[in-house]
Amino acid sequence: AVPTAVMVATGRGANYGILIKGGEALQRLEKIDTIVLDKTGTVTAGRPEVTDFFLAASGNDVAGTQSGSTAEDHVLLATAALERASEHPLADAIVQYAAARGLNPPHAEEFESLPGLGVVGVVDREAVLIGNTALMEKYGVFVEPMVSTSERMSVEGKTPLWIAIEGRLAAVLAVADTIKSSSFDAVRKMHDEGLRVVMLTGDNERTALAIAQRVGIDEVIAGVLPAGKVDAIKGLQAEHRVVAMVGDGVNDAPALAQADVGLTMASGADIAMEAGDITLMRSDLTGVAAAIILSRATMRVMR
Numbered sequence: 001a002v003p004t005a006v007m008v009a010t011g012r013g014a015n016y017g018i019l020i021k022g023g024e025a026l027q028r029l030e031k032i033d034t035i036v037l038d039k040t041g042t043v044t045a046g047r048p049e050v051t052d053f054f055l056a057a058s059g060n061d062v063a064g065t066q067s068g069s070t071a072e073d074h075v076l077l078a079t080a081a082l083e084r085a086s087e088h089p090l091a092d093a094i095v096q097y098a099a100a101r102g103l104n105p106p107h108a109e110e111f112e113s114l115p116g117l118g119v120v121g122v123v124d125r126e127a128v129l130i131g132n133t134a135l136m137e138k139y140g141v142f143v144e145p146m147v148s149t150s151e152r153m154s155v156e157g158k159t160p161l162w163i164a165i166e167g168r169l170a171a172v173l174a175v176a177d178t179i180k181s182s183s184f185d186a187v188r189k190m191h192d193e194g195l196r197v198v199m200l201t202g203d204n205e206r207t208a209l210a211i212a213q214r215v216g217i218d219e220v221i222a223g224v225l226p227a228g229k230v231d232a233i234k235g236l237q238a239e240h241r242v243v244a245m246v247g248d249g250v251n252d253a254p255a256l257a258q259a260d261v262g263l264t265m266a267s268g269a270d271i272a273m274e275a276g277d278i279t280l281m282r283s284d285l286t287g288v289a290a291a292i293i294l295s296r297a298t299m300r301v302m303r
């Protein structure tokens with residue numbers, strides 16, 4: 001039987017938009033010492049925008065300038081053509097960017113999405129690759145001439161993406177997402193509760209560290225392929241840590257299920273919500289901190 005105090009707490013949580021699936025989740029939540037946060041859409045808004053665009057040859061940042069150069073348009077058209085077929089939030093940013101410049105991307109052929117790496121395909125009979133360093137390594141694209149440009153963008157918390165055409169580096173662009181204002185206060189409250197806060201992301205380490213540092217997150221596990229997220233949670237549990245995971249994406253579902261408590265944003269994928277123990281109706285981390293405080297207060301009453 002579920003204790004009355006737990007039922008009361010579950011009801012109180014619901015009033016704050018914290019939907020707890022059963023009293024057990026609340027009881028487990030009290031015991032956690034580590035909270036793992038997905039980056040995109042959880043700590044950040046999940047609505048990234050293109051902020052920089054550098055052609056490989058010129059080295060000039062042409063973001064925000066009027067469309068005109070045929071070389072730029074060529075690369076952007078190829079990029080947007082591929083990303084139009086992708087459902088990733090990063091893809092959306094690139095499609096919007098090309099549209100704002102009045103470009104009409106053609107259809108891509110042989111499109112393939114490589115989760116955690118990027119996208120590949122053929123546009124106007126040219127092989128096109130867009131993604132992170134691991135994708136370029138996989139296809140043997142030489143990126144060295146633009147590594148410093150890319151690193152400069154990642155220390156600013158932006159996500160750099162390489163573009164290669166016919167196996168050669170064509171451009172590097174950066175996509176940036178804004179940190180939800182609620183994230184700062186929520187992480188502070190988690191610290192007040194004595195929790196260790198970890199960011200888990202498929203994005204590169206430099207970018208993840210820059211964002212984590214701004215929010216006050218203690219630890220970063222970056223460059224993780226979607227399938228590796230669940231292993232990251234297992235790794236923390238192997239260190240005898242009791243882990244709550246907060247996420248929103250399709251990629252996050254196995255990790256949410258593996259965590260001692262899984263919390264999902266109502267704005268996220270349905271599959272993520274099914275995998276979680278607690279659903280947060282308000283799409284920010286304030287609800288996570290509130291749920292932890294609620295679980296601790298409830299268990300105190302019961303002892």
Ligand code: ADP
Nearest residue numbers: 040086088091116117118130131132201202203
């Ligand atoms: P997250 O932890 O933010 O959910 P993902 O696993 O979805 O990360 O993606 C990890 C990385 O893979 C991205 O930061 C990006 O570098 C690359 N990537 C994924 N999808 C795309 C795409 N459609 N276009 C370009 N790069 C992509």
Ligand code: MG
Nearest residue numbers: 038040249251
């Ligand atoms: Mg994600």
